[in-house]
Amino acid sequence: MADIAVNRWGPLDPRVIIGFFHVQLRYRDQLALDDVTFSISNGEFVCITGPSGAGKSSILRLITMDLFPTQGQVVVRGMVSTRMGRRRIPHLRREIGFVFQDFRLLEDRRVYDNVAFVQLVVGAPQAQVKKNVMRVLTQVGLWDKRDRLPHELSGGEQQRVAIARAMVNSPKILLADEPTGNLDPVTAQEIIDLLFRINDGGTCVIFSTHDHEIVKTFGQRVMVIQDGRLVSDQERRIPERDRAPRLTERMYQPGQDHA
Amino acid sequence: MLRRGQLAYLARESLAGFSRRRLTTGVTILIMGSALLVLALFVLVALNLGMMLERARAGVDVRVFLVDGLDAERQAALQPPFLAVPGVQVARYISKEQALAELQRELGDEAGLLETLPENPLPASYHLELAPGHRDADAVARIAADLRRWPEVDDVVFSQVWLAALENWAELFRWGSLIVSLVVLVAAVFVISNTVRLTMASSRRVIEIQILVGATDGFVRSPFLIEGMLHGLFAGIVAMGVLAGGFHLLSLRLAGLEFFSLGQVAGFVLFCVLLGFLGSMAAISQYLRLRKTA
Numbered sequence: 001m002a003d004i005a006v007n008r009w010g011p012l013d014p015r016v017i018i019g020f021f022h023v024q025l026r027y028r029d030q031l032a033l034d035d036v037t038f039s040i041s042n043g044e045f046v047c048i049t050g051p052s053g054a055g056k057s058s059i060l061r062l063i064t065m066d067l068f069p070t071q072g073q074v075v076v077r078g079m080v081s082t083r084m085g086r087r088r089i090p091h092l093r094r095e096i097g098f099v100f101q102d103f104r105l106l107e108d109r110r111v112y113d114n115v116a117f118v119q120l121v122v123g124a125p126q127a128q129v130k131k132n133v134m135r136v137l138t139q140v141g142l143w144d145k146r147d148r149l150p151h152e153l154s155g156g157e158q159q160r161v162a163i164a165r166a167m168v169n170s171p172k173i174l175l176a177d178e179p180t181g182n183l184d185p186v187t188a189q190e191i192i193d194l195l196f197r198i199n200d201g202g203t204c205v206i207f208s209t210h211d212h213e214i215v216k217t218f219g220q221r222v223m224v225i226q227d228g229r230l231v232s233d234q235e236r237r238i239p240e241r242d243r244a245p246r247l248t249e250r251m252y253q254p255g256q257d258h259a
Numbered sequence: 260m261l262r263r264g265q266l267a268y269l270a271r272e273s274l275a276g277f278s279r280r281r282l283t284t285g286v287t288i289l290i291m292g293s294a295l296l297v298l299a300l301f302v303l304v305a306l307n308l309g310m311m312l313e314r315a316r317a318g319v320d321v322r323v324f325l326v327d328g329l330d331a332e333r334q335a336a337l338q339p340p341f342l343a344v345p346g347v348q349v350a351r352y353i354s355k356e357q358a359l360a361e362l363q364r365e366l367g368d369e370a371g372l373l374e375t376l377p378e379n380p381l382p383a384s385y386h387l388e389l390a391p392g393h394r395d396a397d398a399v400a401r402i403a404a405d406l407r408r409w410p411e412v413d414d415v416v417f418s419q420v421w422l423a424a425l426e427n428w429a430e431l432f433r434w435g436s437l438i439v440s441l442v443v444l445v446a447a448v449f450v451i452s453n454t455v456r457l458t459m460a461s462s463r464r465v466i467e468i469q470i471l472v473g474a475t476d477g478f479v480r481s482p483f484l485i486e487g488m489l490h491g492l493f494a495g496i497v498a499m500g501v502l503a504g505g506f507h508l509l510s511l512r513l514a515g516l517e518f519f520s521l522g523q524v525a526g527f528v529l530f531c532v533l534l535g536f537l538g539s540m541a542a543i544s545q546y547l548r549l550r551k552t553a
């Protein structure tokens with residue numbers, strides 16, 4: 001359970017799961033992020049957008065505390081970046097799932113092992129490993145293909161395996177860094193729908209993309225990053241009919257075959 | 260605490276590097292084994308040299324010849340002062356008559372010669388044996404020089420003057436082998452650390468994902484540490500095996516030399532495991548550091 005954190009800018013709203021306070025990130029000589037402040041509440045779905053290299057990935061890496069701000073503070077699940085011991089970082093990461101543009105599956109392991117591996121790493125009891133792997137692989141519709149190797153699957157399927165892997169430890173936060181970047185529009189929409197369904201289950205999802213077409217289909221909060229600055233952070237409540245048409249009308253159904 | 264599932268996982272990962280790259284693993288073990296063989300050989304020679312020295316020193320005896328003209332009582336009274344000299348363990352008195360009898364015994368058939376002498380020409384003497392810590396060439400020479408200053412003492416003779424030469428040589432060898440050993444050790448650690456680096460490079464993605472999903476540093480490191488230690492273990496066994504085999508084959512010519520005791524063999528192999536540990540530790544730390552700055 002996250003305890004209530006207090007920092008220079010006062011006590012934090014207990015609903016806030018991720019807080020950035022005047023974050024500056026200097027990367028060698030370059031200013032990757034400058035005075036970025038925002039907070040994200042439990043269960044939100046947030047889209048971070050902006051051109052490539054604007055600082056989207058830096059924000060995600062600050063959240064996993066792979067990077068630390070040169071100024072300001074990052075608070076995730078009540079853990080404060082400026083008071084974070086190295087030994088506690090693994091515990092933070094167990095509450096965060098991460099999905100990449102290039103999937104990053106282990107090519108020499110079956111789908112099942114790719115997901116189970118994460119449970120073994122964190123020391124889940126053996127009896128629960130199979131149950132959890134089955135739950136997430138069913139959720140992404142790939143339980144039937146659990147014995148396949150990654151290269152035997154389509155790009156969309158590989159990304160779904162990656163999402164299952166990110167979700168198997170039941171994280172409170174799912175970070176998706178350009179998860180649709182390598183996918184065609186139809187498959188991309190399936191992945192986005194899957195992320196929405198994960199969000200419906202209560203997981204906070206942060207989705208980064210530079211693709212405006214995708215952003216336009218969203219009715220959710222969109223943060224725009226440009227040259228390391230947060231230039232817009234809008235809680236959009238766009239009614240369904242005013243949104244851009246979906247990338248595809250084809251809905252993803254669990255168990256459906258997309259090979 | 261690690262759970263059973265984690266242990267099984269770590270064991271599988273540790274052995275994966277071995278089975279995936281049998282050739283690299285084999286070559287690593289051979290190279291490292293050869294380096295360690297050189298090391299073991301040096302240690303073995305040094306050990307035997309030490310034992311030879313010890314045996315030679317045990318044989319050192321010092322004879323103190325007394326000036327002529329002391330009466331028997333004075334001669335006998337010298338025993339306590341001799342024993343009081345630091346390092347002297349036994350002081351045995353040999354009178355003129357005993358010395359003559361000894362010589363007669365040694366001459367055997369030709370003992371008749373001695374009867375032609377007008378008087379007994381042999382001096383009375385003391386035969387000193389030294390305590391273990393005082394048998395090296397320096398200590399013996401010091402004691403001899405000290406005794407020569409006594410008015411009752413005519414001369415001091417000690418056997419094995421070559422002891423000093425042997426000691427010098429052994430000293431030289433010890434320094435030489437120390438330097439060679441250091442070079443060999445660095446080489447062995449380097450070879451292991453290189454191989455572990457290869458394994459880590461090919462496990463880049465596994466490491467990355469482990470870190471991402473919250474594996475502790477120790478968990479990420481352990482398969483590679485275990486792999487390095489296994490390399491050390493096998494290399495140590497190879498080195499000891501070859502050395503023992505060679506020793507056995509040449510045993511007739513090398514009669515009198517000794518091989519390592521079982522405890523020493525175990526100690527050496529354990530030391531090799533430690534080298535493997537250090538080598539892989541170096542590789543892992545470097546890898547994780549580079550990853551951070553990437």
